[in-house]
Amino acid sequence: xxIDKIKNLLLQTDELYIQRKLEKAKDSASEALVLSQKxxxxxxxxxxxxxxxxxxxxxxKFNGDVSLLEKALFHLQDAEQGSExxxxxxxxxxLLATGRVYYNKKELEKAKQFFQKxxxxxxxxxxxxxxxxxxxxxxxxxxxxNEFAEALSKASNCLEILKENETLASNSLLxxxxxxxSKVHIKxxxxxxxxxxxxxxxxxxxxxxxxxxELTALNNIxxxxxxxxxxxxxxxxxxxxxxxSTSIKYRSFIAQSLINIGTIYAHLFNYEDALDRYQTVIxxxxxxxxxxxxxxxxNNVGNIYYSKNQPELAKPYFEDALNLATKSxxxxxIVHSLAQLSRVATAQNxxxxxxxxxxxxxxxxxxxxxxxxxxxxxxxxxxxxxxxKEYDQAIRLTSQGIVAAKRMKDDTSEIRGYQLLSKVYTExxxxxxxxxxxxxxxxxxxxxxxxxxxxxxxxxxxKYAIREKQKEIEQLTKENEYQALLLEQNAQISNxxxxxxxxxxxxxQFAYISSHDLKEPLRMIGSYxxxxxxxxxxxxxxxTKSFFEFVQEGxxxxxxxxxxxxxxxxxxxxxxEYEQVSLNDLVDIAVINLRVRIDETNATINRVDLPDVVxxxxxxxxLFQNLISNAIKFRDPESEPVVYISCEEKPSEYIISVKxxxxxxxxxFKERIFIIFQRLHTRSKYxxxxxxxxxxxxxxxRIGGRIWVESELDKGADFRFTIPKEKVNTV
Numbered sequence: 001x002x003i004d005k006i007k008n009l010l011l012q013t014d015e016l017y018i019q020r021k022l023e024k025a026k027d028s029a030s031e032a033l034v035l036s037q038k039x040x041x042x043x044x045x046x047x048x049x050x051x052x053x054x055x056x057x058x059x060x061k062f063n064g065d066v067s068l069l070e071k072a073l074f075h076l077q078d079a080e081q082g083s084e085x086x087x088x089x090x091x092x093x094x095l096l097a098t099g100r101v102y103y104n105k106k107e108l109e110k111a112k113q114f115f116q117k118x119x120x121x122x123x124x125x126x127x128x129x130x131x132x133x134x135x136x137x138x139x140x141x142x143x144x145x146n147e148f149a150e151a152l153s154k155a156s157n158c159l160e161i162l163k164e165n166e167t168l169a170s171n172s173l174l175x176x177x178x179x180x181x182s183k184v185h186i187k188x189x190x191x192x193x194x195x196x197x198x199x200x201x202x203x204x205x206x207x208x209x210x211x212x213x214e215l216t217a218l219n220n221i222x223x224x225x226x227x228x229x230x231x232x233x234x235x236x237x238x239x240x241x242x243x244x245s246t247s248i249k250y251r252s253f254i255a256q257s258l259i260n261i262g263t264i265y266a267h268l269f270n271y272e273d274a275l276d277r278y279q280t281v282i283x284x285x286x287x288x289x290x291x292x293x294x295x296x297x298x299n300n301v302g303n304i305y306y307s308k309n310q311p312e313l314a315k316p317y318f319e320d321a322l323n324l325a326t327k328s329x330x331x332x333x334i335v336h337s338l339a340q341l342s343r344v345a346t347a348q349n350x351x352x353x354x355x356x357x358x359x360x361x362x363x364x365x366x367x368x369x370x371x372x373x374x375x376x377x378x379x380x381x382x383x384x385x386x387x388x389k390e391y392d393q394a395i396r397l398t399s400q401g402i403v404a405a406k407r408m409k410d411d412t413s414e415i416r417g418y419q420l421l422s423k424v425y426t427e428x429x430x431x432x433x434x435x436x437x438x439x440x441x442x443x444x445x446x447x448x449x450x451x452x453x454x455x456x457x458x459x460x461x462x463k464y465a466i467r468e469k470q471k472e473i474e475q476l477t478k479e480n481e482y483q484a485l486l487l488e489q490n491a492q493i494s495n496x497x498x499x500x501x502x503x504x505x506x507x508x509q510f511a512y513i514s515s516h517d518l519k520e521p522l523r524m525i526g527s528y529x530x531x532x533x534x535x536x537x538x539x540x541x542x543x544t545k546s547f548f549e550f551v552q553e554g555x556x557x558x559x560x561x562x563x564x565x566x567x568x569x570x571x572x573x574x575x576x577e578y579e580q581v582s583l584n585d586l587v588d589i590a591v592i593n594l595r596v597r598i599d600e601t602n603a604t605i606n607r608v609d610l611p612d613v614v615x616x617x618x619x620x621x622x623l624f625q626n627l628i629s630n631a632i633k634f635r636d637p638e639s640e641p642v643v644y645i646s647c648e649e650k651p652s653e654y655i656i657s658v659k660x661x662x663x664x665x666x667x668x669f670k671e672r673i674f675i676i677f678q679r680l681h682t683r684s685k686y687x688x689x690x691x692x693x694x695x696x697x698x699x700x701x702r703i704g705g706r707i708w709v710e711s712e713l714d715k716g717a718d719f720r721f722t723i724p725k726e727k728v729n730t731v
Contacts, residue, residue: 002511006035006044013051019209020248022062026055029079049079053097058212061104063249072101092118092130099137103144112141125495128165132158132173136180143289149187155180163192175204179213182220206217215244215253221430222260231264231455235462238264255285259297268459269452271304278304291328295321299333302340311347318344335364336373342380346387354384375404375413379420385644394424411451415444558695578727581617583610583656589647594632603632607645611654613723620723624658631660634717652725653705659718665711673709696721 008031018593029051036044036613037567053076060068076098079090119134121127134153142151185194185613202209213712222237227411238260245253262277278301286294302317322337323329345354362375362523368374380390382398402417417443427436529551540548584607591598591605598605605628628643635641641660648655665673674697696719700707704724711717 002035002039003041003044006032006039006048008042010044010047010051013048013055015209017051017058018619019251020054020058020062020211020250022059022248024582026052026059029055049075050090050094050097053079053094057097057101057104062248062252064251064601065106066121066309069101069105073098076101083209092121092125092127092134095121096133103137103141108144109140109587112138115141118437119257125519128161132161133176139180141185143187145469147246148184152181152184152188155184155492156508158492164298169662171204171208172210173443175201175208175213176616179216180206182216191193191224191227194220198224211244211248213249215241215250218244219253219260219466226264229267231268231458232462232465235261236465251285252270252288255281255288256293256498259293259300261298264301266304266461268455268462269454270459271308271672275304277303291324292333294332295325295328295333295337297322297335297338306344306347311344315341315344315348331364335361335368335371335377338364339373339377339380343376346380346383351384351387354380358384362397364499370404370407372408374408375400375401375408375410378404379413379417382417382420386420386427389427390426393426394534395421398424407559411444412449412503415441418444443464457647569657577616578616580612580614581620582612583620583647586617587624589621592630593621593625595628597632601632601635601641602641603635605643606646608647610645610647610656611649613654613725614727615703615723619702622720623696623699626696627658630692630719631658631662631717633662634662636662637696650722654724654725655720656658657720659716661716664713664715665709666713667711670711674707 009028013025013028013032016022016066032044033048035041035053036048040469046716053072056068056072056075060066060072073671076094079094080098084629094467095114099111099118102108102111102114103719105111115134117129119138122129122131122134124432134287135158137160140150142154155177162174162177178197182194182197182201185197198217198220202214205213205217207666217300218237218241222234222241225231225234225237225313232711238257242254242257242261245257258277258281259627262281265274265277270331278297278455281289286297288299298321299316302314302321305311305314305317306588318337319339322334322341325333325337338357342354342357342361343358358377358380361373362381365371365377378397378401382394382396382401385394385397396586398417404420405411405413405417418437422434422437424440425431425437428434510693529548533548587605587607587610597603624645630642631643639661641662644657644659646657646659648657697707700721704727705722707719708717709717
């Protein structure tokens with residue numbers, strides 16, 4: 001039964017992972033790991049660790065939390081050490097998952113090494129599925145390295161392999177290949193080809209419930225329509241991307257969707273809505289954007305403020321963009337930012353500053369050639385020379401700027417150039433040419449105004465369509481709300497009843513076994529052993545005395561183990577009430593309970609003034625007691641134990657720290673110490689059952705908090721846990 005349950009949990013984890021229900025997937029995989037360890041099911045341990053590694057990697061990508069990648073590596077290393085990795089699919093899967101960790105750490109060469117190993121292993125074992133996954137992963141690395149032709153070759157080869165092996169062309173594998181091909185074509189700006197693969201990708205991903213690939217397809221289709229100036233259709237797809245990425249908490253995709261939506265609004269001259277989306281990203285999502293996208297975002301905001309005739313507001317954004325582009329060595333964006341700063345300085349009548357920025361930009365342009373920003377800078381220089389009354393230079397540079405603007409399809413700069421040439425020729429009294437350029441400027445400006453009006457009308461249509469869609473959704477929600485609520489409540493009640501019955505049965509069985517089937521014979525062994533010792537101690541040899549000590553120690557250890565198990569099993573099953581309690585008082589009670597141990601070791605327990613909280617008193621006393629006892633137990637033999645208890649207040653919780661000066665913990669064991677029966681030392685060195693920290697974790701789960709340890713070997717341990725300020729409902 002146990003192994004069947006593990007297999008079901010692993011299948012469930014796979015489904016949840018594909019749907020990117022990561023929290024549930026993580027819980028399912030963790031449960032499978034614990035059960036596999038309990039059952040000594042090696043394959044289950046390997047598969048659970050592999051799944052946890054994959055889940056944590058995606059978690060990191062979604063949230064921009066690189067610290068999770070180390071935890072992912074920890075699980076993948078455990079999977080690698082499993083005895084079942086000789087199975088091809090597991091071996092290749094572990095290599096691929098490890099490669100993805102390094103890909104997300106931006107260590108591309110190391111990632112490629114793992115992907116290449118997976119590719120080689122798959123070829124040797126004729127494993128077509130993992131061969132395709134390896135090639136797609138390598139293609140992704142090549143995209144990051146701007147080697148688009150080779151990336152396309154790898155992805156195209158995958159499609160050829162599937163065509164030759166149609167029986168292996170599952171929906172998921174085909175979706176993987178289409179996803180990779182569409183990504184490469186987007187990067188190569190081959191939007192028609194990208195659409196060719198994105199449309200079937202959308203259908204396949206919906207069949208397999210692979211929401212991340214669906215996001216890729218929707219995003220690519222939106223980009224295609226955006227390049228065709230079909231902003232209404234593009235907006236529809238980008239809104240779908242935003243909604244779906246929000247539903248799975250994919251923060252980096254949420255940020256990118258908001259930027260794309262903001263950019264469409266900017267193209268529609270709806271600057272307020274564009275700024276709203278951009279500023280939302282800057283406030284809430286900048287941490288998940290790579291440096292290139294941050295530079296683009298800052299430039300976009302600066303452009304909007306300049307277009308709104310607010311150069312003083314535009315300037316700090318262009319400055320930030322320049323600093324970040326310089327730091328990241330994004331030369332093209334350095335040019336663009338310098339050109340924009342020169343334009344702002346000219347508008348603010350700071351001519352020397354404008355010349356400095358424009359000159360720096362022009363030096364870089366000489367090396368880069370045609371680059372976006374060149375047209376802006378040339379016209380900036382033309383304007384500067386016009387202001388300085390150097391008209392020949394002004395005409396030459398502005399004319400070059402107009403040519404560059406046409407090449408870049410920058411209508412705004414082109415129009416600006418025509419207007420400037422008209423002004424120059426007016427100053428030169430060449431009224432014929434001045435009139436000629438004034439007419440060109442007027443025609444171009446009129447065309448631009450018509451375009452602006454049409455797009456503003458389109459913006460109103462989009463707003464209306466969005467509002468109508470929202471009304472439709474609200475109406476549907478109201479109609480189904482009551483029925484959905486009833487169904488949800490029934491499901492919750494049924495689930496809770498099932499869990500309650502199961503928990504009560506487990507508790508009843510365990511209490512019976514502990515009190516009768518196990519503890520009773522144990523007491524009998526202990527009693528009769530003492531009786532034998534009392535009656536025959538005088539006849540004992542030294543060896544016999546040693547044997548009796550072993551028996552007595554075993555009885556004591558078994559009794560402690562049963563007591564610990566009873567505590568562990570019953571946490572969370574009782575109906576203890578939440579109440580306001582003083583943490584100061586609870587620590588004092590824990591210290592009193594441990595007084596003998598504290599006096600024996602000459603330990604010092606220090607604490608700051610701790611807050612009152614709403615929680616369960618008996619559990620918190622046991623928590624403090626276990627953590628202080630743990631700190632004393634694992635003391636440095638060369639010094640007396642010192643424990644320091646402190647508190648940090650956060651908006652919704654308190655973080656309590658129990659810090660000691662003991663032997664510390666190696667980083668690779670930080671996760672394991674909370675697993676029941678896990679011991680890092682032999683009993684001859686440190687006594688104990690391996691249950692204490694598991695009890696602490698279960699208590700924290702019961703009150704809705706978190707617990708972790710920060711430690712290094714020989715530098716003590718700092719156990720930290722959170723207590724919510726408000727009661728949290730937990731099962």
